[in-house]
Amino acid sequence: METRTGSCHCGAVVFTLQLPDGLQNLRRCNCSLCRRKGAVMAMVALDGLKVIQGADKLSLYQWNTGIAKHYFCSVCGIYTHHQRRSKPDEYGFNVACLEGVNPFELGDIPVADGASQSRVVPS
Numbered sequence: 001m002e003t004r005t006g007s008c009h010c011g012a013v014v015f016t017l018q019l020p021d022g023l024q025n026l027r028r029c030n031c032s033l034c035r036r037k038g039a040v041m042a043m044v045a046l047d048g049l050k051v052i053q054g055a056d057k058l059s060l061y062q063w064n065t066g067i068a069k070h071y072f073c074s075v076c077g078i079y080t081h082h083q084r085r086s087k088p089d090e091y092g093f094n095v096a097c098l099e100g101v102n103p104f105e106l107g108d109i110p111v112a113d114g115a116s117q118s119r120v121v122p123s
Helices: 032-037
Strands: 002-007 014-019 041-045 049-053 058-061 069-073 079-083 090-094
Touching: 014 041
Parallel strands: none
Antiparallel strands: 002 014, 014 049, 041 090, 058 069, 069 079, 079 090
């Protein structure tokens, strides 16, 4: 089991990850939100991510179906993690928040097609 620590830019939010198979399945997403944030993400089970500092500094953003929960630091604005719509039993996390990881050195990252999987809620 690999344990990693991550944080937002200002350090107000700090989290740990328990990664049974290490850092795997890196991806970007082309949904309307992810396209704008441009983060490289990986996934972890809900019980594999623990916010150990600054839970009170996290802000929540939801839209459309309201299933996905996107968290970011209310101080510096960095996206740290989200509870997934397609797999609500997992968190996606911002790989660039991990200590010692430079996402520009990770090679080609596949893009998940979140845009065509979006569900529009009728008005």
